Amino acid sequence: MENVINTLRLSGVVVGTPEVGHEAFGEKFYYLTLGVPRLSGAQDLLPVTLSERLLDGAMLKDGDPLSIEGQVRSYNKIIEGSGRLLITAFAQRIVEPDERENPNQIQLTGTLCKAPAYRTTPFGREIADMMLAVNRAYGKSDYIPCITWGRSARFAAKLSVGDKITLTGRLQSRGYQKQLPDGTVVEKTAYEVSVGHLELLGDANALAMNLNTGAVHHDAAIPQ
Secondary structure (H helix, E strand, O other), X not given: OOOOOEEEEEXXXXXXXXXXXXXXXXXXXXXXXXXXXXXXXXXXXXXXXXXXXXXXXXXXXXXOEEEEEEEEEEEEEEEOOEEEEEEEEEEXXXXXXXXXXXXXXXXXXXXXXXXXXXXXXXXXXXXXXXXXXEEOHHHOEEEEEEXXXXXXXXXXXXXXXXXXXXXXXXXXEEEEEEEOOOOOEEEEXXXXXXXXXXXXXXXXXXXXXXXXXXXXXXXXXOOO
16 A cells, blocks of 8 residues: 555644534544744644544643644535635644644645646745645545745746655644635635655655745745
8 A cells, every 4th residue: 555644743722712513423523723833933823623532521721732643634615605625633642742842743745636836926935836635544635735935946846746745844824815806805814734845756866855944934825
């Protein structure tokens, strides 16, 4: 079987009150927001899905520390008549926090399912958006938006649909504005993987890009 990698570790503080999101085979799953600190002092507000089984009868509340290991998952949902790709951190384990470790770590191996979108900002920053398909059990796949920039963005721009890549980085949240057909501007939040290391697999001349992404900010938009 193909070696598929989708690992995530987050450590932060619960923001707001967890709510029951859905139930499967009698097992309740809670939706919550986890505030995960960045090196810059800001924080990412990330959606987490967590089974009641992991809580073992306890209940999380606003301000509680929480560290999890799991995977990034995606779901298609019809919202206001159109399909949306929803991203969540799916918790598989609650773990002890380790202050010596990066509180936001992700590793993915998958296949590009769209041609990378390369562009430059008005300030000259080079950015490339990628959509990575990562297989999981029972024939399903997760479609995970990823973003990179600079030399790594130029490298990504040369990749093609079907290329298999592996990457490491962090899961981030980013606010942006979207103009509706009636001219109204609304505030939106995108969730994406900020890429720190990117490598093309299956190529003897593969180029690996290493970037320090801890305090970098950008203005790339993920289509909604």
